[in-house]
Amino acid sequence: MSVRDFTMAKYGELCRLLLGAGYTPVTVNQYLTDPPRGRTVVLRHDVDRKPENARTMAELEHDLGIRSTYYFRHPATFVPEVIRQIHALGHEVGYHYEVLAKAKGDYEKAIDLFARELADLRSLCDVQTVCMHGSPLSRYDNRDIWKRYNFWEFGIVGEAYLSMAGGGLRYLTDTGRNWGGKHSVRDVMPGADGAVPVETTDDLIRWIESREAEGLYLTVHPERWAASEGEWATGYVMDLVMNTGKRFLRLGVILCV
Numbered sequence: 001m002s003v004r005d006f007t008m009a010k011y012g013e014l015c016r017l018l019l020g021a022g023y024t025p026v027t028v029n030q031y032l033t034d035p036p037r038g039r040t041v042v043l044r045h046d047v048d049r050k051p052e053n054a055r056t057m058a059e060l061e062h063d064l065g066i067r068s069t070y071y072f073r074h075p076a077t078f079v080p081e082v083i084r085q086i087h088a089l090g091h092e093v094g095y096h097y098e099v100l101a102k103a104k105g106d107y108e109k110a111i112d113l114f115a116r117e118l119a120d121l122r123s124l125c126d127v128q129t130v131c132m133h134g135s136p137l138s139r140y141d142n143r144d145i146w147k148r149y150n151f152w153e154f155g156i157v158g159e160a161y162l163s164m165a166g167g168g169l170r171y172l173t174d175t176g177r178n179w180g181g182k183h184s185v186r187d188v189m190p191g192a193d194g195a196v197p198v199e200t201t202d203d204l205i206r207w208i209e210s211r212e213a214e215g216l217y218l219t220v221h222p223e224r225w226a227a228s229e230g231e232w233a234t235g236y237v238m239d240l241v242m243n244t245g246k247r248f249l250r251l252g253v254i255l256c257v
């Protein structure tokens with residue numbers, strides 16, 4: 001029986017395929033500081049909602065011997081118990097910042113907020129990397145804060161978009177429930193190769209199987225991967241609503257130009 005897409009079971013299938021194809025999964029920090037040789041896949045999770053899904057995913061990966069990176073928002077998914085548990089499973093914990101959107105473009109306020117929220121997360125565990133939250137309905141791109149400030153000054157070794165660009169990795173994200181990137185407003189890598197002809201996770205699996213060795217960088221939002229039928233149905237409708245919102249946003253952007 002085939003497994004429904006965007007379920008934890010399907011994610012497990014994807015992980016086993018990657019391992020079977022000889023890929024070594026790594027965290028963002030590992031990739032930046034001590035990358036392995038050979039087939040590498042960077043596994044990144046933006047915990048935008050439902051931290052309990054992140055925990056389920058982290059356990060699933062741990063059972064398969066996989067270490068990945070989980071980025072937590074503040075305060076949306078700042079749940080100390082879950083963050084500590086995921087860290088204890090050997091995963092990397094990072095900070096999913098959205099400070100420029102929160103501060104409505106005020107850079108000074110934004111960087112103060114960055115320092116405070118990062119310190120909160122560091123009171124729970126070690127944090128070496130950060131990753132912008134796309135804030136798709138905000139006019140501010142959170143990454144822009146690094147045009148004025150430097151994350152090195154906060155003891156951060158890398159940013160999950162800016163520091164990973166140009167490394168030759170093929171970037172794919174499940175944003176909008178479509179691996180081909182057609183619903184990504186900001187979730188794109190600067191300078192990355194063109195779109196990949198995949199939509200479903202089965203497409204992605206077939207695509208990976210058909211490729212020669214290359215570096216992969218996958219972003220997987222745990223809240224999108226349901227552990228039950230009811231959760232799957234709710235998530236499907238939410239993505240539909242969000243994708244419609246983004247289409248209006250694009251239209252707005254086009255009209256404003």
Ligand SMILES: [Zn+2]
Pocket residue numbers: 046047048096132133134135
């Ligand atoms: Zn996010």
